[in-house]
Amino acid sequence: MTAGWFDVFRTQFGWTRYGESQSRAHVDVTFLVLIALCVIFSIASLIPILGLRGKEKWTTFLRVVYSLFICQTILLTIFGSSWQESQLTSSCTFMAQRLEDLRATITVNIGLISGNITLEGIHLLIDNKK
Numbered sequence: 001m002t003a004g005w006f007d008v009f010r011t012q013f014g015w016t017r018y019g020e021s022q023s024r025a026h027v028d029v030t031f032l033v034l035i036a037l038c039v040i041f042s043i044a045s046l047i048p049i050l051g052l053r054g055k056e057k058w059t060t061f062l063r064v065v066y067s068l069f070i071c072q073t074i075l076l077t078i079f080g081s082s083w084q085e086s087q088l089t090s091s092c093t094f095m096a097q098r099l100e101d102l103r104a105t106i107t108v109n110i111g112l113i114s115g116n117i118t119l120e121g122i123h124l125l126i127d128n129k130k
Contacts, residue, residue, distance in 0.1 A: 034079050038072045077112065084110045 045068060049061050088106045104121040 028080075031076070031079055034075060038068075038075065042068050042072070079113065080111055084108075 045064050046061070049057060049064065052060055086108045089104070090106070091101060091103045093101060102121050104119060107116075107118040107120075109116040109118075
């Protein structure tokens with residue numbers, strides 16, 4: 001095991017570390033890049049307004065802020081990865097005529113461009129005699 005900056009106060013087992021198997025953080029890089037570009041574009045659009053005088057300054061400011069808000073809302077809604085989320089937990093027999101159960105969690109994330117269906121299951125040996 002290598003010691004790194006993020007391993008300083010972590011014990012052998014914890015929330016984000018299980019032995020040698022480290023879990024990765026789930027980050028949508030496209031969405032973060034799009035947010036950064038929206039912030040940069042907003043700042044670049046609002047800086048020239050400082051050079052205007054009088055009523056033009058405030059009316060132009062309101063028009064630019066309103067149009068940037070609508071444009072960025074549409075872009076972030078289209079490229080967002082988790083527009084609708086749902087989760088279901090189920091327990092069923094793993095194979096017919098066996099004593100094994102399968103406990104599964106099904107997670108569905110649906111966006112306007114992408115979708116993700118995740119199945120996580122735990123295979124257990126449980127007595128099903130009733």
